[in-house]
Amino acid sequence: MTVGGDTVTEVVRLSWKDVRDRVHGRVLDGTYAPGDRLPRDEDLAEEFGCARSTVQRAMQDLSLSGIVERRRKGGTRVRRDPVTRATLDIPITRNEVENRGAVYGYRLIGLTTEAVPPPVTAKFEMAGSEEMLRVRALHLADGHPFVFEDRWVSLRTVPEILEIDLAAQSANEWLVRNKPYTRCDLRFYAMNADAETAAILETGEGAALMVIERTTWIGLDPITSVKAVTAPGYEILTRS
Amino acid sequence: MTVGGDTVTEVVRLSWKDVRDRVHGRVLDGTYAPGDRLPRDEDLAEEFGCARSTVQRAMQDLSLSGIVERRRKGGTRVRRDPVTRATLDIPITRNEVENRGAVYGYRLIGLTTEAVPPPVTAKFEMAGSEEMLRVRALHLADGHPFVFEDRWVSLRTVPEILEIDLAAQSANEWLVRNKPYTRCDLRFYAMNADAETAAILETGEGAALMVIERTTWIGLDPITSVKAVTAPGYEILTRS
Missing domain, CATH: 3.40.1410.10 (Chorismate lyase-like)
Structure with missing residues (x-):
């Protein structure tokens, strides 16, 4: 970003929700198909220009929603057999x-x-x-x-x-x-x-x-x- | 830690699960009572000698389980009215x-x-x-x-x-x-x-x-x- 120069490139910092929505979008449009292995967290972080922890937070959320599966060694995959995951709160x-x-x-x-x-x-x-x-x-x-x-x-x-x-x-x-x-x-x-x-x-x-x-x-x-x-x-x- | 000295203090790095269990333990034993505000993430991180992101991850989990509530400005509180939270997976x-x-x-x-x-x-x-x-x-x-x-x-x-x-x-x-x-x-x-x-x-x-x-x-x-x-x-x- 050059301030005072001819062009100002705005640097947009992606939140973890932005990253989640982008990755989810790729699952929805088929870029990442069921069973596919996703790029490594660090590669996605580089692509999105964000911290690796931001990608990790996004992946946790997608994993909790049942969209991807995370394995310690095996990386992240799109779930082959998606499940409908619901969170149920039973109050007093x-x-x-x-x-x-x-x-x-x-x-x-x-x-x-x-x-x-x-x-x-x-x-x-x-x-x-x-x-x-x-x-x-x-x-x-x-x-x-x-x-x-x-x-x-x-x-x-x-x-x-x-x-x-x-x-x-x-x-x-x-x-x-x-x-x-x-x-x-x-x-x-x-x-x-x-x-x-x-x-x-x-x-x-x-x-x-x-x-x-x-x-x-x-x-x-x-x-x-x-x-x-x-x-x-x-x-x-x-x-x- | 002094290696070669009289005493060797072992430095144990707490995982986010360790932090979660310790904080949960304090809720269970009443140290943190329903409605109480918890110490700030950074203070807990200092107390536990871990990264702030480790405390954050632990708090996310406790929040997902319905044990604490997180607010952007209001910090973290023990839920006053606990709910029974269940995650339901409906497969194909x-x-x-x-x-x-x-x-x-x-x-x-x-x-x-x-x-x-x-x-x-x-x-x-x-x-x-x-x-x-x-x-x-x-x-x-x-x-x-x-x-x-x-x-x-x-x-x-x-x-x-x-x-x-x-x-x-x-x-x-x-x-x-x-x-x-x-x-x-x-x-x-x-x-x-x-x-x-x-x-x-x-x-x-x-x-x-x-x-x-x-x-x-x-x-x-x-x-x-x-x-x-x-x-x-x-x-x-x-x-x-």
Whole structure:
């Protein structure tokens, strides 16, 4: 760039988003075809006149979106079999209700200490059973049933749960705010409402309901496993 | 570090994963509480004796996991309302079946050109209707119904689709491999099988079925919108 000379060449510094969009553009227009190896980061950095770390940041993003695959030694390739990758955020149920502009409500249905049954020990990947706190509760939106949760909480990992008034505050809210986890399994499926679930969710027996099961651990220690049965009409929507 | 001296202090270079785990550890043990502002990247870099870009990479990861929030001016904070964040990969249906160790099968059920009905124009966010290719097809796993898809393909955006033999190859496979998209909406919900869907999926009327709807665009142009109705027992599982 010559300032004061006849021509001023403007030097445009590309951001990592610019680099990402340019590389993505080349995937979209077929310059880089499925399975193709991309130029090395340093070569792209030279071509774009940016830092190598800028290219790396762009590639991380494209990799997270499922567009390219990065291997430590093998460089970067365009994914041969693209996947639709979605990021799903599951908020605290109170927030989910309030984000919809509805009034949140909560009702404790059952609170017991029980030996964990086999389907739940399997979810926790526990060798044997033990006593856990079982919390059954209903979340409401504008007074209507929204989510019915049947939850197990490890008394070994979370003994403090016994001091919480779970008639006033949901275990969902308390645990998410106070018990960060290091591992989380999520399972989504559809079920026909049985008589009890139908009664709690105020729907007909047999109604198709979406279920979200979530199991969390801190290290190897189980925290909680919850089966959240949503009311009819519940949808999960993601945009990317 | 003094080599040949009395003591040798080993200099351990922290990777971004080490930094991430240390910061995450401080969130887990409450050193950094929900809503707290974290030290600046440069201060953490100094504390950990690493490059600032290493701290940045660690923070990106913690931000993607929903543990911290980053703001350009506001620095980094521990999320006050943690969310459960899951990354969902939806592969090509053939791959999904084959990844389960089953034999993939495919049957074209219907191929027509029709004006797009209002529910589908709404998904595409189109102002009015137009003619699109409608493809109804069944994916099978070991000869059993796996996913029934009812799909609309834009003939304006993807005229080449008319040259593809959709009795031999699924539109799902062809589109995912050949038509990268820039935007994707995904919707998950449960439905009771109607008579026709029940017959196609070889289940009883009223069975609870998980539906995955996906709509894609390139720029502002619609590519495809598909309602994929899964067979009973279908589950989505993510681990993080």
